[in-house]
Amino acid sequence: TSFISRLPTTIPRILATQASMPMVAKIWETYFDQRCESFFERELYRMSHRAMLDELLMLDRLFNMTGQVMLSVSSNFLMSYVVTSEFLTWFGAQESHGREKDLLSDLGVKSAEPGQHLMELGRIARRSKRLRRIIGENPSDQVLGLLMQENQHAEVLHFLDELEEFRVRFGHRAPREAELATPRWREDLSFAFDVLKGILNSSHVPSPREVERAREDGAKDVSQLIDRTFAPGVRSAFRAVLQVTRLNARMRESTRARVVDALDMYRHFLLECGRRMVQTGVLHKTEDVFFLKKPEVQSWLSDVSVGRGFKRRVIVRRAVYEAFEQMPDPPATFVMRGEERVTEDRLNPEEVVVSGQDQHFTGLPASAGRVTGRARVITSSKDAVMQPDEILIVPYADVGWTPLFVGARAVVMGLGGPLSHAAIVAREFHI
Numbered sequence: 001t002s003f004i005s006r007l008p009t010t011i012p013r014i015l016a017t018q019a020s021m022p023m024v025a026k027i028w029e030t031y032f033d034q035r036c037e038s039f040f041e042r043e044l045y046r047m048s049h050r051a052m053l054d055e056l057l058m059l060d061r062l063f064n065m066t067g068q069v070m071l072s073v074s075s076n077f078l079m080s081y082v083v084t085s086e087f088l089t090w091f092g093a094q095e096s097h098g099r100e101k102d103l104l105s106d107l108g109v110k111s112a113e114p115g116q117h118l119m120e121l122g123r124i125a126r127r128s129k130r131l132r133r134i135i136g137e138n139p140s141d142q143v144l145g146l147l148m149q150e151n152q153h154a155e156v157l158h159f160l161d162e163l164e165e166f167r168v169r170f171g172h173r174a175p176r177e178a179e180l181a182t183p184r185w186r187e188d189l190s191f192a193f194d195v196l197k198g199i200l201n202s203s204h205v206p207s208p209r210e211v212e213r214a215r216e217d218g219a220k221d222v223s224q225l226i227d228r229t230f231a232p233g234v235r236s237a238f239r240a241v242l243q244v245t246r247l248n249a250r251m252r253e254s255t256r257a258r259v260v261d262a263l264d265m266y267r268h269f270l271l272e273c274g275r276r277m278v279q280t281g282v283l284h285k286t287e288d289v290f291f292l293k294k295p296e297v298q299s300w301l302s303d304v305s306v307g308r309g310f311k312r313r314v315i316v317r318r319a320v321y322e323a324f325e326q327m328p329d330p331p332a333t334f335v336m337r338g339e340e341r342v343t344e345d346r347l348n349p350e351e352v353v354v355s356g357q358d359q360h361f362t363g364l365p366a367s368a369g370r371v372t373g374r375a376r377v378i379t380s381s382k383d384a385v386m387q388p389d390e391i392l393i394v395p396y397a398d399v400g401w402t403p404l405f406v407g408a409r410a411v412v413m414g415l416g417g418p419l420s421h422a423a424i425v426a427r428e429f430h431i
Contacts, residue, residue, distance in 0.1 A: 014079070021076050025251050028069050032258050035062055039265055044272040049301045052273070056298065059269060063262040070255040077248035081419065084245045087238050088229070096229040101418050102368060103225075103242055105427035106218045109253040112428040114170045115403040116211075118192060121162055122199030122406070123207070128155040136200050140193035140385075166192070172264035175381040175400040180267045181290035191381050191403075198386035198407040214430050253424065260399070273297055282307035283314065291317040329395065363412075366423035367431055371410045378404070397422035405429050 035058075047055065081100065088096045125131040130153060134146050147163075150156045171186025185192060199205055206214070230238050274289030282300070283289060289297070291314040300307045335342040376390045384404060386392060392408040394401060396415040402425040405411055411426050 017072065017076065021072055022247060022251060025069055025073050025255055028065070029254065029258060032062065032066055032261070036258075036261050036265060040268070044269065045275070049304075052269075053298065053301045056269065056301075059262070059265055063259070063266070066255070066258050066262050070252070070259055073248065073251045073255045077245070077252045078419070080241070080245040080248050084238075084241055087241055091231075091234050091238070092229040096225060099225065101366060101423075101427070103222055104246065104249055104424070105222075105367075105430070106215045107246055107250050107253075107424065107428065109250055109424060109428060110257045111253045111399045111402065111421055112425045114166075114173055114399070115406045115425065115429065117166050117170065118195050118403045119199065119205060119406050120208075121159070121166060121192075122196050122202075123205055124155075124159050124162060125196060125200060126205065128159070131155060131159055132200055135193060135196050140190040140197070141188075143193045144189055163189070163192075172261060173400045175384075175398065177260055177398060177400045178263060180263060180270060181287065184264060184267070191384055191400075194381075194384040195386075195403045195406065198388075198404070201386075202388050202407050218430070249424065253421065256421065257399075270297065273301070277307060277310065280304065280307070282310050284311060288314045288318075291321070364418055366416075366418040366420070367427045369410070369431075373409050375412075399425070402426075405431055 039055075039059075042055075044052070044055070081104075084103065085100045088098075088100060125135055130150065134150065134156075135143055138146055147156055147160055151160055167186050167189070172184050174182045174184045175191060176182045177184075226235060226238060226242075270289050271286055274283060274286035277283040277289060277300070278286055282304070288310075292310060296306070296310070296313075300310075371391065373389055373391045374387075375393050376386060377393045378384055378386075379395060381401070386404060386407045388407065389409050390407075391410045391412065392404055393412045394404075395413070397404075397411070397413050399421055402422055405422075405426055406429065408431060411422070411431055413420075413422060416422055
């Protein structure tokens with residue numbers, strides 16, 4: 001009753017948010033970009049501890065507001081996606097039912113750009129025997145040094161220039177990038193070279209023209225589907241709804257990229273704190289700062305004497321972390337009865353079919369198509385080299401993992417869904 005009684009005020013607020021959020025998000029992104037740029041221009045090592053505390057408060061405000069904008073944009077996207085889905089169900093022809101995902105490809109989202117740039121780097125490397133040898137025949141963590149040693153050659157110098165542009169634009173990304181302790185690509189390019197090895201081994205790397213042609217063909221397919229599906233009077237209304245949904249999808253990816261930028265700012269800030277703690281003997285290594293809690297860092301900036309016990313805390317927390325790391329991941333969903341966890345086979349025995357030694361799984365499709373190939377299971381960015389035409393199987397895939405999609409015939413993820421960032425990127429690559 002109370003929900004229904006609030007609808008007269010709730011519905012106008014939702015509609016107002018839908019209408020205003022594109023403008024609000026754009027204004028906030030411009031403001032955020034300015035603050036982010038000025039943050040990295042500041043020389044943190046020259047700041048006093050008092051100034052560092054003020055800087056941390058600024059980061060908190062920036063991060064919290066960016067998160068709120070992202071959640072609002074995500075909510076708008078989900079709502080407009082539901083409207084699109086219902087439109088197809090109620091007014092579309094039978095062939096259009098369930099085709100929402102096909103209408104959300106070729107969005108030109110920022111989260112696909114790292115993979116696209118690596119594809120271009122791969123094309124450059126494939127044209128040079130020297131580059132193919134250096135990248136393909138050496139451990140990934142040694143490749144950059146070997147390239148620097150041979151930068152007197154024009155093709156190597158050109159490749160290094162393009163690689164530097166990649167590092168400037170996407171150096172703040174990384175697999176598991178929500179974890180502040182994860183080194184970013186600007187600090188360690190090994191993952192990028194792992195991806196490039198896979199591109200070098202690929203039977204074919206599409207040219208920019210082929211990519212553009214695929215995008216044009218995709219847009220034609222969408223237009224033809226709409227023409228076949230809807231009566232003339234409804235068609236224009238659906239196109240308007242779809243345009244809003246696609247805009248919201250792009251905005252969600254864009255605002256999420258700002259959240260990652262904010263996390264990178266935190267990492268930069270904490271590394272400076274760690275450097276100071278090493279200098280004063282509070283920590284053994286700079287990266288040990290990531291085993292401290294935020295209130296502990298704030299307290300140390302206010303009073304350095306509180307850091308006397310930090311070394312012991314880091315030792316204990318590192319040991320606990322490493323113990324947890326050896327344990328299997330918790331299930332994505334589970335049911336408890338008292339203190340007992342009900343296993344999946346007891347809860348829904350019909351959902352998993354076992355035949356001999358083969359186990360069959362069902363899931364949600366995110367991108368249309370059917371392929372057969374050898375599967376490569378990758379659970380760590382350290383094992384990220386793909387062979388040609390393999391099917392990539394990963395436990396999850398944030399934006400930092402998605403460059404691996406470039407050489408994959410198909411992608412299977414343990415976590416996520418058709419509207420996840422990884423699924424959107426997969427559709428951008430027409431996987």
